[in-house]
Amino acid sequence: MKKTLSVLLAAVMLLALCALSGCGSSDTLTLNVYNWGEYISDGSEDSLNTIKAFEQWYRETYGQKVKVNYTTYASNEDMYAKLSSGAVSYDVIIPSDYMIARLAQENMLLPLDFANIPNYEYIDESFRGLYYDPQDTYSVPYTYGVVGVIYNASVVDEADARGWDLMWNEKYKGNIVQFNNSRDAFATAMYKLGIDVNTTDRAEWERALAELKTQAPLVKSYVMDEIYNMMESGEAAVGAYYAGDYFTMLDAQAEGVDLRFYYPERTNYFVDAMCIPSCCQHKELAEIFINYMLSEEPAVANAEYIYYASPNALVYENEEYREELGEEAMEILYPGIEDFSKLYNEYAYQNLDPETLDFVNTLWESLKIA
């Protein structure tokens, strides 16, 4: 009895040792990529599997095998928690703007060597010097998006479809859905009232809360993901979401539902960008990966798969891509790219200080309880 047990224990220990020292061949490089779920072209629907394509391209170009370990996260905060636990090592991550600012501030990002990323030149000028990375040291923009209002034209009068007022219109009581997270929900009221969404003035936040409280009786429910099914089925007729996601809903709308989209004057913008965290093990390889993702074929494949706008000129000037999307979709996804940086720096969410964040969350609770 004792013998078998000790044999077993020894086997387990050996296994553990093996894992620690990393048995297995050493001539294959490993690149750990950590990205949002469903945020890269994965070969479905006859698209290009950009990860596999990179592995193949690298072997052909450099004559060495590389294995991309691709894993996903569900939110910036999840990614931050994993990264700051110090237990993992990633080579490329793709966080959103405010998270990049936070990571940079906490010295968790490495400055990029742009000599290895020549394709950076195709990134539009208006994506340089954005607030989260003012010197363009840490990040290469991957996608961006703008929040707009989605409405069902078979319920909503065309004349009412303008500005944030539509989401406060009594005519559509019980047909309106609002964001179920404090930052996005408050922002709709603040853009409507013309308040700076990054203000630290508590009176302004209270004012936005009052606006949300007048909206509350009209709201069918507070939703995140559920908005897809509710808009597609016609269960709800008015809601705000990202332009790229509007097309996903449009693809799946039920009969008799006629979804349309417009941008209010003031609204939120986001940028997700590729970065190299300080725990990176193969910095040059990571930069080569980033550069590859900026080249035409994979960048177009990713943009077509994700359905968010791309800051890469090789994508938005690509004929095939423009044709695939159609003129109307191009206009919605790329609304005036020229003054992007100005609008972005003025209206996009920035990191709030912890006290303000706490205060906003208390206000949010009071709205949800009422």
Added chain:
Amino acid sequence: MKTASKIYTGLVMLFLFAPIAILLVFSFNDSKSLAVFSEFSLHWYRELFRDSETLGAVRNTLILAASAALISTVMGTAAAVGIHKLKNRYMRAAMDTVTNIPMINPDIITGISLMLMFVFVGRLFGAATSLNFVTMLIAHITFCLPYVILQVLPKLQQMDKALPEAAMDLGCTPMRAFLKVEVPEIMPGIITGLIMAFTLSLDDFVISYFTSGNGFQTLPIRIYNMTKKTVTPKMYALATIIFFVILFLLLLSNLTDSDTAKAVRTAREKKRARRTRPAA
């Protein structure tokens, strides 16, 4: 009264199985929508089998569940035998309590504490990454272990103590007596423990989430991470397949169960018949 109870049973069945039925139906939908069923197609099944990332996650999940179940069954059975042999009453109570802790501990606490320990030990040895397949395996064994012990221990208590003693009396070594007499006697407990450990490991999300490292991601984590965009109907297809595989296994185990039960019964009857014949 009778109709009322029938309606009640019907309602319970409805609430239990309607979600699965909806999932099943929409996995055969041609479009992406949950609102409209456009036409029957195997589109999402085709897409599923082309999605190498998801298939990789399925493979990871199965490897992890199988190894965690096997190891925790062996360790759990050994532990149960040890606990059963304890003579000191207080010691036994203490062991029982210790075994129960991982079971009643909220998953989130088990997950975080395991992660902290792995990170701490990893730092101690100066490893750059301390979370990997092995840490996930250790975590899964940790939470499966008490369930195996809890399945095996009652079988040991039910067993006639005289049986292994008789075997040793007749010349068996203790090891042989254990393997030939005790193990077959407690086998149902071991099998149930194994199956339970496998299913627990298969659908664990919280603990896996905290202890997963780069490169090894299980299916529940992958599905959770799809929430930035919507969960694709590929997952409905996958869930449908998993549901039917499990249903098949369940039917199989029930069938073999009743088969063995029948076999045992007929064997017993034969034996009795044989015994009574000479007397007659």
